[in-house]
Each structure stands twice: as C-alpha cells, then as structure tokens.
Amino acid sequence: MKKAKIVIGLGFGDEGKGITTDFLCSQNPEAIVIRFSGGQQAAHTVIFNGKKHVHSSFASGALRGLPSYFSEHCTIHPSLLYNELMELQEKGGNTMLYIHPLAKITTPFDVWQNRNNTKNLTHGSCGKGVGATMKRNEGPYQLFAVDLIGPQSFLIEKLKNIASYYGVSNDNQLQNEVAYFLDCIEKIDWKISNYNILENYKTFIFEGSQGVLLDMDHGVFPNVTYANTTSKNAIEICKQLYVEDIELFYVTRSYTTRHGSGWMPNEEMLELINNEEETCVFNEYQKELRFGKVDEELLLHALRIDQIYSNATQKNLVITCLDQYKHDLNMNKLNTTFDAIYGSYGPESKFFKQIK
Secondary structure: OOEEEEEEEOOOOOOOHHHHHHHHHHHOOOOEEEEOOOOOOOOEEEEEOOEEEEEOOOOOOOOOOOOEEEOOOOEEOHHHHHHHHHHHHHHOOOOOEEEOOOOEEOOHHHHHHHHHOHHHHHHOOOOOOHHHHHHHOOOOOOOEHHHHHOOHHHHHHHHHHHHHHHOOOOOHHHHHHHHHHHHHHHHOOOOEOOHHHHHHOOEEEEEOOOOHHHOOOOOOOOOOOOOOOOOHHHHHHHHHOOOOEEEEEEEEEOOEEEEOOOOOOOEOOOOOOOOOOOOOOOEOOOEOEEEEOOOHHHHHHHHHHHHOOOOOOEEEEEEEOOOOOOOOOOHHHHHOOOOEEEEEOOOOHHHEEEOO
16 A cells, blocks of 8 residues: 655745655655645755765655655755766765756746846845745746747746846846856756556645645735645645645644744744754855744644645644754653654664654
8 A cells, every 4th residue: 555654844944855855765765755735945954874965856765775756846956966976976865856847946046136126135035946946937938848848949948038037137147147057057967757656656745834824825925935845745646646644743842943934933043952953054045043931832833724724634743953952842742642742862763762
C-alpha cells in the first residue's frame, strides 16, 4: 500500500521542517521527497555524517541520498538550482530531481522586481523572486519548467516579454545574470515529468515550506507568502496518486520565530543556547530573526486551519530546538490533540525521540 508522510510548519516558518524531513528519510530510505509549495526561498538545514547542507532547490532528503520531486505548486530558479547542484555533488548528495512540467520558473527579472518594488519590500520579501514569479504566472506572461527543454529561441522570446512586462531597462548586472541563467539551463540535465514518475515509489515524504500562519489564504494580510503552506496541495497530490495512508507531522520550535515583517505574538528577546547552526540570520530583505515564547492557542489554531484540508489517518507533533530554550509547553493540551509527540534536541535527525 502507498503511504504518505506530510511535514507542515505550524508557525511563521523556520520551525524545523528540514530536520523533520531528514528524520523521516532516515526511517524510510526507499522514499522520494516531494516539495508541494514554495521554492528557492527555503533554507532547510540538514546535517548528515558530519556534512551540512541548506536545501533550497532540492528537497531535504538529498544530502542523505533520496531523490527529489518539485510539484507544479513550486517555483524553480535555474541559476540557484545549478549552484546548489554543484554543492550537493561535492558533498555526495543525491542530485536526482524530477520537476513537474507546470512548475513555475523564476527569472532574473522576477528577482529584480521583488527587490525593487517598495510595496513588496514593506509587506515582506526574501528577495529571491518567488512572489513576483507567482503573481506574473497568474497573467499571460507565464514561464513553466516544460519551456526549459524547448527551443532556446522560444525561451528567449518569452524572457523578452517578461522583461517588457516589468519595464526593465538596460542594466549590465541584470544582463550578466540573464546570461548566467541561460548558461545554467544548458548545463542542467532536466528531468521534467508529471506524476507518472512517482508510480515507481510506494512511500512519499511531502516537505512543506514556511508555515500555516503565512498561508496566502489564512495568514494575516498583507504579510503572507504567495503560496498555500497548509497540507492542501499535498493532499490533492495524494488523491492523484491514490494514497490513502496519510500521516501528518506538524512542526514547531520550542519557541516562536518569524523572519520578516508582520504580526507576531509574545515577541521578546530570548536567551538561546546551542543555536550555532542557526540558518536564518540577518539579511537585507528580512532583517533579523525575531523570537517569542510559544503561544499554544495559536499553535492549535494553525492545526485547526490545516485540518480543513487534511484527511490524515494520524497526526503527530514535532517540537524542535528543545536544547535551545527551556519553556514548558502545555503538554496536557497537546496530548489530547496529537497521536504522538516527537522532540528534537539537536541539528541532526539522530537526536529525535518520541516524548509521548
């Protein structure tokens, strides 16, 4: 029987979805890992056999040796994908990546738009073109993964139209980025495939992006992401694959984080320890990582939101970074909600253990 394990963040992102995915990969080495939202903005850190990798354009099983699949709900930036492919090859990771033909392609023009739109910067941006890509693809200036394996003249004509759409003027740096973008497309051995390729697998690990509280339909507007970060997309894919055995893993840190602007409860500076491997550090667009104590009511509200879409046979909670901050969660309230609760005490999946 086919089975699916879906990893969902219950906060504003950065909950520990990468390490949770890696933990599930360690238990299911025959699986394939499917990304079903977001794209190159992910920064999912995994440490395996002493090697560290931040997964963005590959799913978080790649360092351990599992293949990746990016669905039509994801964005792909060929330049960033090629850079990460080179990194993974050096580390001995699995660079087998299947991409749905309708995955949306981020261009240097989308990144330019993300970084130069004042309104977008105010609302919040990671500066990697994801939001601009999603919005552009709602209109006639679409660019999909299948276009990367067509004639280059066809692709270049589409790129010209996208540049015109944004009103991009002559810019030497941008021209160099476009040249590198096209060079990377030529160098990558593209594996563009619909869901038929997944018939070769029986176990699917679905790796979410960001968190339920940033969902485009359920977050606090305008500080939301341009994606469905609930299990909605994953459940729809499971239906297409005829998967009925579905287990959900909801993830939160032992404290709350938010990287970017927008509402956040209980915000305060926390004294953290053992957080040397923190990936979400200051950047020009999201600024400092923000902290606060866990709000159990908000955590459970995020769970209620996700249950709108989920038909899982079992739901579990994963609490990461338990060795970084000592905060007593209301376990009595959580125990009545989840079938099992797991704890993570370090940046490697071998430090996971079931605590309920």
